[in-house]
Amino acid sequence: MSELKLLEETLAELFARELKDGADPAAMWQRLEEAGLTLAGVPEEAGGGGGGLDEATLVVRVAARHAAPGPIAETGLLAGWLLAAAGLAVPEGPLTAAAGGSLALRRDGDGWLLDGAAPRVPWARAVERIAVLAGGQVALVPVQQATLSLSANLAGEPRDDVAFDGVRIDAAQVGAVGDRIDAEAFHRRGALARAAAIAGALERVLELTVQYSGERVQFGRPIGRFQAVQQEIALLAGEVMAARAAVDAAVERPDLLRVASAKIRAGEAATRAAEIAHQVHGALGYTEEHRLHHFTLRLWAWRDEFGSEEQWARALGEQVAAGGGDGLWLLLTTTEEEQE
Amino acid sequence: MTYRALELRQPAPLPHEAELRAEVRAFLATEEFVPLCDAWLAGHDPCFSRRLGVGGFIGMTIPVRYGGHGRSVLERYVVTEELLAAGAPVAAHWIADRQTAPLLLHYGTEDQRERFLPLIARGECFFSLGMSEPDSGSDLASVTTAATPVDGGFLVTGRKVWTSHAHHSHFMLTLCRTGPAGESRHEGLSQLIVDLQAPGVDVRPIALLSGEHHFNEVVLDDVFVPDALVLGTLGAGWTQVMSELAYERSGPERLLSTYPVLAELVRAVGPAPDAARAAAIGRLVAQLVALRRLSRSVAAALEAGETPLVEAALVKEVGTRYERAVTELARLQLPIEPHLGAGGRLEELVAQAILAGPGFTLRAGTSEIMRGIVARGLGVR
DSSP, X not given: OOHHHHHHHHHHHHHHHHTSTTOOHHHXXXXXXHTTOTTTTSOGGGTSXXXXXXXXXXXXXXXXXXXXXXXXXXXXXXIIHHHHHTTOOOOSSOEEEEESTTOEEEEETTEEXXXXXXXXEETGGGOSEEEXXXXXXXXXXXXXGSEEEOOBXXXXXXXXXXXXXXXXEOGGGEXXXXXXXXXXXXXXXXXHHHHHHHHHHHHHHHHHHHXXXXXXXXXXXXXXXXXXXXXXXXXXXXXXXXXXXXXXXXXXXXXXHHHHHHHHHHHHHHHHHHHHHXXXXXXXGGSSSSTHHHHHHHHXXXXXXXXXXXXXXXXXXXXXXXXXXXXXXXXXXXXXXXXX | OOOOXXXXXXXXXXXXXXXXXXXXXXXXXXXXXXXOTTHHHHOOOHHHHHHHHHTTXXXXXXXXXXXXXXXXXXXXXXXXXXXXXXXXXXXXXXXXXXXXXXXXXXXXXXXXXXXXXXXXXXXXXXXXXXXXXXXXXXXXXXXXXXXXXXXXXXXXXXXXXXXTTTTTOSEEEEEEEOSOOTTTSOTTEEEEEEETTSTTEEEEEEOOTTSOOOEEEEEEEEEEEEGGGEESXXXXXXXXXXXXXXXXXXXXXXXXXXXXXHHHHHHHHXXXXXXXXXXXXXXXXXXXHHHHHHHHHHHHHHHTTOOOHHHHHHXXXXXXXXXXXXXXHHHHHTTOOOOTTSTTSHHHHHHHHHHHHHHHTTTTSOHHXXXXXXXXXXXXX
């Protein structure tokens, strides 16, 4: 068994064990952190768990398959990535990250001053520190220095507006990334994180739907015996696999083509999968009591975060059109070695 | 009912992939053809096939000792992609290369391999598939074409329909009944290689709705097939047919049949399209990226010796729907009236794609059959 497959099983066991009814999410985080998995993909010299983007996105995908709460993607894939790139030590505990908006860092004596605001920062209220990217610098800022305006996404996950008003930051907590990482690169990384999460939630939606179709009896037989239901479940599986394939391609090579494709395809799959899953689950899946909503609510929320299908499709379409009709096949088939 | 998750194999990078693609492109640059939609059915050009064979791009996975090139499944995959993306006329050798050659390698006698494989690899021997009959479509096990044993071989009688290019193929690999169906209905079926020039073979055209002639009805009236042209084991025809389905259903031809439309659409909208057109193109490209990866992961599983029938059915179901989605989105982006005779431009290619479209989700198993296979594979029913 490959190392990744082994890690996937370890993660699945961890989440299943720690997320049993009545379990404490803080304990889950601690187990994950002890295993070095909250900072998977962050270099060890920065205090991370090591490994590559494949491991980091695997953690996000499996976490989503279990509807694990908390800023799992934000801590490693976003904040850990920014901090390590800026040469800053990555602290323990949950983190989040923000970029763009009106955020601005300027020199102030031997330190820095942070001003401006960023909308809908994931899990801001639930973390102690936030990694802020502004003007080629990354700063690690205590959240208590920010003014939060609380909000949430459709799944109830915190998405808080964050404002800084002349927050003074020690020079040791600021590092340069120059033009290596800008707000666009951050946005792209976030899109990949959400696409990976969607792929994970989709896997569970398919599993729940298959199981339910075997349990629910109508007209004297499980509804999964009806061809009409079978056909819909097969369509659902097609969405799940296509989204997963697009995410795998983007993890392997996170360029604009592949990350945009992953976010577009995962977003499309989220829409269609949620529709089919709810249809098969009937009224029961529409209730708070049934667990399907843990996954479909997240799918509906995540497809719009870090850019919807339409926004990414425009960006990708513009790139493709600029390269022309003959350029498209070259773009699709250029191997990594050639690109380098 | 237990849920079974589908697996996606991570395709390993193919060494020298860029060089291989460059070789195919260099070959294609020396050829003159107008790109076609659905070129693996519509683009029948025996001369092109022969030159392609000389170039070493047919029979790629056939061992060198049988005149092939001893390349991997993934290498053949890459070459196939290049040919389809270019809309090259590959129909003449298509079935022989994709389907007959692997079957001969797997089940054929040494004599059969030595006789057919070198010719196939040279692009000089073309096969058709004798599967469907007037009363046997999705329910393939119900075929009634009968092979009756006689001295030294069989006499075959029956009717095969929708037989693409039987009017220019040399042989037809024919599924026929050689014994009782048994309880499973899958027993007593055999694959016979029928010489289409043999006495008793009557090939009659069946025009497509476009008026094109690709399909035929092949009437077999006491056609003698020698024992030497029975493929594999008598009575094991069903298993043999099924064994190649993963190849047949998951390849790039299940998603690239309308690629020339997409490339032409990109050309037609120009370098700076408006937001709606950019988004339409972006979506089609994203879906293609996903499908290529999906299809290639099935190819990787095949390369590893697995038989991913469920995953292959899934690729075909999603991929052929995509082929039609390309057509439908493309026609709406510009004020065009698709028609034939527009000389390879968008209007022509969209017209070809519309007219070929119904076939995409029918051939090699309908989408409904594919979805049934996927559902069963997941543990439903």
